[in-house]
Amino acid sequence: MQAAAVALExxxxxxxxxxxxxxxxxxxxxxxxxxxxxxxRRHSGRVHALCLRLSGQxxxxxxxxxxxxxxxxxxxxxxxxxxxFSTWIHRIAVNTVLARHRGLAAxxxxxxxxxxxxxxxxxxxxxxxxxxxxxxxxxPDGARHxxxxxxxxxxxxxxxxxxxxxxxxxxxxxxxxxxxxxxARLGLAEEDA
Amino acid sequence: MSDRDRNDFRGLDARLxxxxxxxxxxxxxxxxIDAAVTHxxxxxxxxxxxxxxxxxxxxxxxxxxxxxxxxxxPAPVALGPSDNVLVVSRLKSTEDADYLATRASLEKTYxxxxxxxxxxxxxxxxxxxxxxQHAHEDIRNALARDPGSxxxxxxxxxxxxxxxxxxxxxxxxxxxxAPRTRT
Numbered sequence: 001m002q003a004a005a006v007a008l009e010x011x012x013x014x015x016x017x018x019x020x021x022x023x024x025x026x027x028x029x030x031x032x033x034x035x036x037x038x039x040x041r042r043h044s045g046r047v048h049a050l051c052l053r054l055s056g057q058x059x060x061x062x063x064x065x066x067x068x069x070x071x072x073x074x075x076x077x078x079x080x081x082x083x084x085f086s087t088w089i090h091r092i093a094v095n096t097v098l099a100r101h102r103g104l105a106a107x108x109x110x111x112x113x114x115x116x117x118x119x120x121x122x123x124x125x126x127x128x129x130x131x132x133x134x135x136x137x138x139x140p141d142g143a144r145h146x147x148x149x150x151x152x153x154x155x156x157x158x159x160x161x162x163x164x165x166x167x168x169x170x171x172x173x174x175x176x177x178x179x180x181x182x183x184a185r186l187g188l189a190e191e192d193a
Numbered sequence: 194m195s196d197r198d199r200n201d202f203r204g205l206d207a208r209l210x211x212x213x214x215x216x217x218x219x220x221x222x223x224x225x226i227d228a229a230v231t232h233x234x235x236x237x238x239x240x241x242x243x244x245x246x247x248x249x250x251x252x253x254x255x256x257x258x259x260x261x262x263x264x265x266x267p268a269p270v271a272l273g274p275s276d277n278v279l280v281v282s283r284l285k286s287t288e289d290a291d292y293l294a295t296r297a298s299l300e301k302t303y304x305x306x307x308x309x310x311x312x313x314x315x316x317x318x319x320x321x322x323x324x325x326q327h328a329h330e331d332i333r334n335a336l337a338r339d340p341g342s343x344x345x346x347x348x349x350x351x352x353x354x355x356x357x358x359x360x361x362x363x364x365x366x367x368x369x370x371a372p373r374t375r376t
Contacts, residue, residue: 033227033230033231036230037223037227040222040223040226041223044217044218044222044223045214045215045216045217045218046214046215048216048217048218048222049213049214049215049216052216053212058219061218062218062219062220062222065218065222066222066225066226066229069222069226069230070226070229070230073226073229073230132208132209132212133212147209151206151209151210152209152210152212154210179202179205179206182205183202183205186205188204188205
């Protein structure tokens, strides 16, 4: 009996979180900012992690988290209750980071932008710390984006390619390139590096 | 790819998959979001259909028109570190004579035409204008406390644009013999 009571009191965390999200989304869609704050508190860590890994820059990641949640607030009426809020806000965050990246890339002329070999060397050589997060952050943009989406967050290559506006084959090639760079950076394939 | 590579990648993939999903930001980002959603055109806004439709069309025209008049490039979709200067310079231009003259002209037309609307519609529009102007001041104050916030800078520009759009929309929708725009 006690076990049943415990099970009722503490339903599966994920299901409970989804239920609480759904209630908060419904209230937020009616303009309840406190409900929206609850959503922010629950999801900001995960959204920030995603933005940080995709952008590789702390300040950019923080800006993107803010922009993503503001965009989500504005788009709440379009949110489909069949979807999970966590999935939805992650998609918005990915789009926010990529839109910012594309905007910057279009406006700023990077001297290394057309030289992938230079970027590869810089990614491997310039960061002294042997740390996985730092090594990911130092990857060239294209390789980092695919690695984070596919390697860390489990997107399929089709999904990643769609998000990034690239071909599926390019996504696969970028993942391979990212793994090679990381392996070299972390000393996992010293002989080949 | 050699067997050793495969093994290395397997280990690497495992490390990637084991990375923590939750990395809270170093500072609380909610105040900036709260300021933004408080004054944004959020989920609750309701406009009379004709004016709402007019506003959607007018917004683009007015924003482009004002920008063209001021000879300033359109706002970037997303801002980067170097964009602060651009946005701030645009905001500074809101003190310019051209901006003030344009705003005064739009506001004058708005004041004349708002009286032509039904009392209920007029009240709602006045309420929205007050909200926009109040938001503008709040965002300015928030920006004084957090001058580096790009979100606040964008919002400040957004409220300026919303105010212009509102004036223009009322003007267009109340024009007695408004000729249809040819496309």
